[in-house]
Amino acid sequence: MPTRPPKKSQDSLSPTRRTFLKTVGVGAAAAGLVAPAPRPAEASILGPDAVPLPLRVNGVTQTVTVEPRVTLLRALRNHLGLTGAKEVCERGACGGCTVLFDGEPICSCLMLAVDAVGHEITTVEGLGTPEKLSPVQAAFVECDALQCGFCTPGFVVASTALLNKTPNPSLEEIKAGLAGNICRCGTYSRIFEAVQQAATRRG
Amino acid sequence: MAEQEAGSTTFQVKVGPAENPVTLEVHPAAGDLRPWDLDTRLRRVKSGHPRLEAPLKVTGQARYTYDVRLPGMLWAKMVRAPIPAGRIVRIDTAKAEQVTGVKAVWTTDAKLVRFAGQDIAAVAAVSQEIAEDAARLIEVQYDPTPFVTSLDEAMAPSAPLVFAEGQPPAPASAPRKGNVVGPLPPPTLGGARAGTRGDIEKGFAEADTIHEATYRLAVHTHAVLETHGVVAHWEGDQLTVYTSTQGVFMVRAALAEAFGLSRNKVRVISEHMGGGFGSKLYPSAVGSAFALVACRLARKTGAPVKLMLDRQEEQLCTGNAPGALMTVRLGAKRDGTLTAIHFRAHTEGGIGQSARTGGPAGNVYAQCPHVKLEEHDVFTNAGPTCALRAPGHPQGAFGLECAVDELAHRLDMDPLEFRRKNDTHPFRKTYYDVGAKAIGWERRNRVPGETPGPRKRGIGMAHGNWYVLVREAVAVEVRVHRDGSVELLHGAQDIGTGIRTALAMIAAEELGLRPADVTVHVGDTRFPPGPTSGGSVTTNSSGPAARLAAHEARTRIAELAAPLLKAPPEQLDFADGRIFVAADPGRSLTFREAAQKMPGEVIARLTDRKRQFEAVRQDLAATQFAEVEVDVETGVIRVLKMVGVSNCGIPINPLTAASQLIGAQIQGASWALFEHRTLDRNVGTMVNPNLEAYKLLGPADMFEAVPIFTDGPNAGNNTSATGMAEPVFVPTLAAVANAVYNATGVRLRQLPMTPDRVLAALAGAQRGTKS
Numbered sequence: 006m007p008t009r010p011p012k013k014s015q016d017s018l019s020p021t022r023r024t025f026l027k028t029v030g031v032g033a034a035a036a037g038l039v040a041p042a043p044r045p046a047e048a049s050i051l052g053p054d055a056v057p058l059p060l061r062v063n064g065v066t067q068t069v070t071v072e073p074r075v076t077l078l079r080a081l082r083n084h085l086g087l088t089g090a091k092e093v094c095e096r097g098a099c100g101g102c103t104v105l106f107d108g109e110p111i112c113s114c115l116m117l118a119v120d121a122v123g124h125e126i127t128t129v130e131g132l133g134t135p136e137k138l139s140p141v142q143a144a145f146v147e148c149d150a151l152q153c154g155f156c157t158p159g160f161v162v163a164s165t166a167l168l169n170k171t172p173n174p175s176l177e178e179i180k181a182g183l184a185g186n187i188c189r190c191g192t193y194s195r196i197f198e199a200v201q202q203a204a205t206r207r208g
Numbered sequence: 209m210a211e212q213e214a215g216s217t218t219f220q221v222k223v224g225p226a227e228n229p230v231t232l233e234v235h236p237a238a239g240d241l242r243p244w245d246l247d248t249r250l251r252r253v254k255s256g257h258p259r260l261e262a263p264l265k266v267t268g269q270a271r272y273t274y275d276v277r278l279p280g281m282l283w284a285k286m287v288r289a290p291i292p293a294g295r296i297v298r299i300d301t302a303k304a305e306q307v308t309g310v311k312a313v314w315t316t317d318a319k320l321v322r323f324a325g326q327d328i329a330a331v332a333a334v335s336q337e338i339a340e341d342a343a344r345l346i347e348v349q350y351d352p353t354p355f356v357t358s359l360d361e362a363m364a365p366s367a368p369l370v371f372a373e374g375q376p377p378a379p380a381s382a383p384r385k386g387n388v389v390g391p392l393p394p395p396t397l398g399g400a401r402a403g404t405r406g407d408i409e410k411g412f413a414e415a416d417t418i419h420e421a422t423y424r425l426a427v428h429t430h431a432v433l434e435t436h437g438v439v440a441h442w443e444g445d446q447l448t449v450y451t452s453t454q455g456v457f458m459v460r461a462a463l464a465e466a467f468g469l470s471r472n473k474v475r476v477i478s479e480h481m482g483g484g485f486g487s488k489l490y491p492s493a494v495g496s497a498f499a500l501v502a503c504r505l506a507r508k509t510g511a512p513v514k515l516m517l518d519r520q521e522e523q524l525c526t527g528n529a530p531g532a533l534m535t536v537r538l539g540a541k542r543d544g545t546l547t548a549i550h551f552r553a554h555t556e557g558g559i560g561q562s563a564r565t566g567g568p569a570g571n572v573y574a575q576c577p578h579v580k581l582e583e584h585d586v587f588t589n590a591g592p593t594c595a596l597r598a599p600g601h602p603q604g605a606f607g608l609e610c611a612v613d614e615l616a617h618r619l620d621m622d623p624l625e626f627r628r629k630n631d632t633h634p635f636r637k638t639y640y641d642v643g644a645k646a647i648g649w650e651r652r653n654r655v656p657g658e659t660p661g662p663r664k665r666g667i668g669m670a671h672g673n674w675y676v677l678v679r680e681a682v683a684v685e686v687r688v689h690r691d692g693s694v695e696l697l698h699g700a701q702d703i704g705t706g707i708r709t710a711l712a713m714i715a716a717e718e719l720g721l722r723p724a725d726v727t728v729h730v731g732d733t734r735f736p737p738g739p740t741s742g743g744s745v746t747t748n749s750s751g752p753a754a755r756l757a758a759h760e761a762r763t764r765i766a767e768l769a770a771p772l773l774k775a776p777p778e779q780l781d782f783a784d785g786r787i788f789v790a791a792d793p794g795r796s797l798t799f800r801e802a803a804q805k806m807p808g809e810v811i812a813r814l815t816d817r818k819r820q821f822e823a824v825r826q827d828l829a830a831t832q833f834a835e836v837e838v839d840v841e842t843g844v845i846r847v848l849k850m851v852g853v854s855n856c857g858i859p860i861n862p863l864t865a866a867s868q869l870i871g872a873q874i875q876g877a878s879w880a881l882f883e884h885r886t887l888d889r890n891v892g893t894m895v896n897p898n899l900e901a902y903k904l905l906g907p908a909d910m911f912e913a914v915p916i917f918t919d920g921p922n923a924g925n926n927t928s929a930t931g932m933a934e935p936v937f938v939p940t941l942a943a944v945a946n947a948v949y950n951a952t953g954v955r956l957r958q959l960p961m962t963p964d965r966v967l968a969a970l971a972g973a974q975r976g977t978k979s
Contacts, residue, residue, distance in 0.1 A: 074337065091434070146266055152483075152864075154261075154266075155433040183907040187904050190871045
């Protein structure tokens with residue numbers, strides 16, 4: 006299941022989240038996630054104005070110029086035009102914004118774009134195209150593992166991450182692996198079938 | 209039968225349950241087609257087909273309203289009332305307007321606040337973040353007034369009035385006392401809907417056994433994943449609106465009226481939309497005017513404006529399914545014959561008119577002679593209710609079908625046999641055996657709660673009903689191009705049910721092509737009119753028009769092919785991309801070869817839907833079976849399996865129909881076990897306007913889902929299809945509740961059945977036994 010973003014390493018390009026939060030101040034929702042870590046001496050201060058951030062997404066590095074408080078999700082959607090990941094609950098409760106962060110599924114609404122610098126981001130668009138679907142995407146289509154389709158990109162990414170780690174998951178492992186994602190139309194059993202089918206095909 | 213209009217046609221068709229079919233004489237309008245029936249050999253329809261738009265959706269390429277981005281577009285953000293009742297003293301937007309990047313503000317004309325979440329103000333700015341910053345700087349001064357947020361308190365004579373006497377939205381014909389309106393007059397929607405009949409006192413006098421109990425359930429929010437929202441764009445006096453809606457034509461009519469525009473100056477687009485369930489049947493939403501606000505901000509700034517609600521707003525002001533307090537009194541003879549149904553309900557409408565919950569009590573047991581329905585709306589200072597997937601019926605079926613279960617036990621009868629005895633519905637008659645077999649009905653506890661140990665399993669069932677509803681004023685255009693490619697244009701929006709694919713399958717059936725050969729364009733007011741998608745109407749409203757349009761194109765293509773095949777056009781058949789002489793399939797050519805003979809570049813056929821005609825049934829029936837496991841030490845209930853049995857006439861696409869049935873089971877189990885809009889009674893605001901504390905059933909809670917559609921065309925239109933999304937949802941709550949009773953031997957009459965309530969009920973039953 007998608008998790009909260011991992012803690013930042015101290016030697017990365019960008020300042021720690023703590024630093025710029027101190028500097029510019031953001032909403033309470035984001036502040037709740039901040040670990041009370043001391044400010045490293047070498048940290049620089051970014052913002053509050055927009056800063057250029059090189060993001061490596063789907064194998065291509067592109068520079069977005071955003072305020073440091075902009076989330077990875079909004080940078081992808083509003084600045085890189087990658088609208089597959091959706092903002093649904095805005096706080097990591099639904100998995101609609103799931104992307105891969107160095108191969109790990111994360112909720113991109115809970116990560117700042119600045120914290121993604123230096124890491125490999127993969128979105129649903131990077132997994133396949135309508136003309137060349139990934140095995141997971143093809144299985145979702147064939148098993149009708151979608152209705153309105155709004156949660157689907159998140160489930161496709163989470164399912165891909167699950168199969169990368171557990172190539173032949175049991176039904177219980179699939180349920181646990183997708184437990185961070187929500188679908189309102191009610192497609193779960195179809196999604197489980199799709200994951201099983203994709204596992205067989207990839208097998 | 210009434211006298212037939214001039215020009216109508218007569219057909220004898222074999223329809224009804226496949227195992228017990230009937231010959232029905234139908235009289236479609238002139239020019240309509242013989243309806244598909246049990247003898248029709250269907251090549252594409254009735255075979256499951258993946259949805260055509262799925263490759264776009266699984267790759268993130270499908271463009272929802274939420275994904276629309278236009279050049280120079282501004283972002284808007286609304287401000288909502290944080291108090292449940294009061295007067296608006298002052299709205300100060302000065303600080304917000306000074307923020308760099310803010311382009312326009314909007315403030316409400318309303319003087320009163322009636323629920324926490326009401327529209328107050330909005331701001332449009334160059335970025336989403338700046339709009340959010342500026343919205344926080346808008347200062348509003350309120351003068352709070354007394355409020356009431358709980359159903360029980362609102363019913364008290366001394367409760368603060370949500371609406372002053374004589375104010376809307378109470379229907380003028382219903383009596384009103386304080387916040388309570390009713391008994392309500394019979395509903396007008398749903399032609400086949402029955403209600404109060406006979407003499408209720410006589411019915412109870414004839415009964416040997418009477419059961420009466422009170423049932424209640426919480427408000428359920430639609431919690432659609434794509435929040436409500438629009439992108440509004442003016443080009444001169446031409447308004448284009450992208451919106452997440454269940455009815456593009458309905459939105460267009462409302463916006464044209466609001467801005468004094470003729471309808472040809474307004475275009476509404478909903479290419480893909482992320483869930484509605486009844487909440488997107490409004491120009492904006494039932495508790496907000498955001499679309500009008502966005503259009504005004506766009507006109508003021510001269511730039512496109514995007515206004516999507518955030519999750520909190522979505523949970524507050526876009527509607528909900530009302531909670532209800534229902535007292536059900538049933539009478540039956542010793543042999544199980546139902547003699548009387550008295551159904552009294554008070555539903556929690558917030559500031560809106562609530563859904564009537566008496567539909568199941570009035571209709572499921574149609575042969576019960578004495579029925580009395582008394583339905584009441586109760587106003588509270590909370591977000592207004594609106595349609596949700598068979599409005600009022602899941603709630604009403606929860607009350608009715610739990611009561612029926614209790615009555616059966618009181619008579620020492622198998623609840624399934626009790627229902628069968630009181631049932632004459634031709635489709636439902638087959639559900640009992642099919643469903644009982646699939647769930648393993650014989651595995652249920654003969655004595656409820658008899659399973660030893662702390663984890664007790666049980667099986668229950670319930671019925672639900674809905675109505676055959678149709679929108680006849682729709683049309684479809686089919687275009688066959690010279691290169692043999694086919695397009696189908698229809699304005700109806702795909703709300704996640706897969707209407708694109710159903711229409712492609714119907715056209716492919718007529719034209720002898722594959723569904724993927726037909727490119728379907730939907731969700732745009734520039735296309736021929738489609739229905740607003742609510743009430744299970746879309747497939748059986750739009751499908752027959754698609755069949756007619758495709759058939760007319762086929763007729764023209766057959767005329768082109770006939771000279772080449774040296775046979776009269778009416779002797780030609782179409783299949784697998786070929787046109788051939790029916791009696792001599794070796795004489796054939798391809799569809800494309802025939803199309804290349806057309807004199808121009810395209811054969812286009814725009815066809816109106818013909819009127820509905822005779823059908824086996826004017827109502828829809830569904831039955832759900834559930835198996836649960838209840839941990840009596842923790843109070844946690846798990847649904848293990850659900851079996852849904854229904855009939856939708858000819859299922860155009862059985863794959864997507866089954867997906868909807870499964871979805872209904874999940875949404876129902878979720879309401880039965882988890883979903884509970886919680887209002888803080890002291891401050892009158894919603895405690896859980898989010899997706900972590902307003903809990904939806906998730907993958908970890910998922911059960912084995914078995915969807916079954918029985919074979920049986922209904923006639924009524926040339927596809928013999930009916931709707932299906934609503935009836936399958938209706939019995940889900942009661943089925944789960946009845947299974948919990950079978951597991952534990954303790955009746956829970958309140959939803960959701962959260963662990964605290966389960967433990968309290970078990971403890972209460974234990975005290976009752978000891979005393």
